[in-house]
Amino acid sequence: MVGGGQLARMTHQAAIALGQTLRVLAVTESDPAAQVSPDVVLGEHTDLDALRRVADGASVLTFDHEHVPTALLDELVAAGVTVAPPPSALLHAQDKIVMRRRLSELGAPVPRFAEVRDLADVDAFAAEVGGAVVVKTARGGYDGRGVTLARDVADARDAAQRYLAGGAEVLIEERVAMRRELAALVARSPFGQGAAWPVVQTVQRDGICVEVIAPAPRLDDELRLAAGELGLKLAAELGVVGVLAVELFETVDGRLLVNELAMRPHNSGHWTMDGARTSQFEQHLRAVLDYPLGDTAPLAPVTVMANVLGAQQVPTITMDERLHHLFARMPEAKVHLYGKGERPGRKIGHVNITGAANGSADDEGYLAEVRERATRAAHWLSHAEWTDGWNPHE
Template identity: 75%
Template sequence: MVGVPKPRRETRSMPVVAMVGGGQLARMTHQAAVALGQTLRVLAENPGDPAAQVSPDVVLGSHTDYAALREVAQGATALTFDHEHVPTDLLDKLVADGVNVAPPPEALVHAQDKLVMRRKLSELGAPVPRFTEVQTVDDVARFADQVGGQVVIKTIRGGYDGKGVVLADDTEQAVAAAERYLADGVAILVEERVAMRRELSALVARSPFGQGAAWPVVQTVQRDGICVEVIAPAPDLSDELGAQAQQLGLKLADALGVVGVLAVELFETTDGALLVNELAMRPHNSGHWTMDGSVTSQFEQHLRAVLDYPLGDTTARAPVTVMANVLGAPEIPAMSVDERLHHLFARMPDVKVHLYGKGERAGRKLGHVNVVGGIGDRADAEGVAALRERADRAAHWLSHAQWTDDWNEHTADD
């Protein structure tokens, strides 16, 4: 008797998401894609870039080269971003060629161009610091005198991690900073220095269907313009102000037509108001805590959103989660990263480590750690302080091979 082969079951091929940029955000988005049965296609400049090290589907090229952009987008369900630096005219051309760019160029420009963003948010009635465009240094002097001298000079495009931002304490400093930028042909704006209590971040996501989701509002801690720590949720944030920040994020995502994750960086002023500082339309440093502290990480959510899947649950898994960035030490330690990991895990086995595959360099973001509060951890000031100390201790050890509390890994009993 001849056996009759069973008919093969038809399977739907999984969608392809392409991401412009091969940095750590693309690397962690690829990790989320693997869990969803997908592969993230990456446009990376170098084979050693963080995402290029792990993704089997890599196009090497520049984000300013249309041919490279077209190649990475070929056959992809959606094209999204690890950074916002793709020229707007190239994005418009991609859309005209039928590429599903998510977020679309008309949304992304608000994360690329600070002046466009400030004007649009003002038009929408969103709270922003007072600002003005700068054509000449006289514009800066006039504005600085108007607001009391303390201002911020910002490049309209291209600044990040403190780059392209100058804090001026008086009109003379503001004019000097503006002169340097204008002499180099760099477009700038000037805005008032805000009397703030702290910086917050409202992270939300939006799908093409229009579904929105918001994570708990977090506090971000900056040092030299770089985020070094995130506390989720923000301590001592009233339910009213937290809800206001989340609703603002969702409103902006909808009004701007965002597809994917949107980070709304906020100032909480000393009188309890919220002002929008920056926008990012991609996974963001302030959302790294979600990898271990939320039911759905920002990276999975970004993929869900750009593919128009139903969005995931954003509930926090613990009363408090603290993220600390691992920044390169001034001098590279003699101890290998592998040995540092060994000692960290021996002493702090609950710490979740995420390294980016980068070479060590002073101040460089090499990775981050998440410390998720357990059942016995408290969300009051003392409990939050304890978790922050542990996160800082772990991150500092990984970057410096030194314990902040002078613990000796070779002689200690515990």
């Protein structure tokens, strides 16, 4: 697996159960996956020699991020390396302009967009849509980086100029009037078998996913079916092998629009580790190794995943102490820590809470209770503060 982050770390856990050894290409020995894998190659994902070393003798080469230049992957494929997903598919997760154009050709719903080569393109597009716009770099942006929600045309021009001056390719999109964000997570094997998990709702703050609700509550059955079918269709049409996450906007007028694609395990699928029969990490390995895919059925009416994000001020008590207190108060919490240092806003882990078997995602009281427990646990791990003011000494 190219990349030594938390996704590789959690994929390594799944590999152990399948009797596999996951070799990782990490930048440093302190990377999350390098801390736990016995087979580590140190190097950069832009170094062909490093890629050759990590692929040497492997059954398949896969990824925990999309940033490997496809020209290098093409060289590996020419040398006989099995790359999953293949470079021709991965390109659509790397380049938003390529992705938007291809999805438009396939008839998939996307926001109106245009490529920006100079500032006149910004003016023309803003006049065409007659509303708010978003300016993005075509490559490299994630967790809110490389994305500007423009206040007005002047702000859009400033963002485009800044990105262009930095050498980036730029696109501009209409700012969608949305009800919420959803994600359709699917997997596809080389054999062509596909599998889809329930569609989930993702909650973003400052461009970072903070919470995932599985399944998405109060989602119209027609939209739920359409989202899952769209994910499977895109996986097949683009030739994806492995997990594909399709990030979606649900608009205020009841439509679905594709926002982003990720061809790897994804934050929106972390709930599957404790809330589905087959986790996204096991499924990704099954897919790239061409095993029959696993059952994606949920294990509870609702599972809520809350990200543990670094606090502005690192707590004085250690993470180990925080875990001790959390488990004493909330023994049902399933915690996954990434072995990363704490800094403001950084994803350092996540918590999964599964709801009682007699509940329903559409029961507002039940859902609110599960969400509160998940966010309370994650906040405690981040800040060493209980959101409900609980004090064990009172």
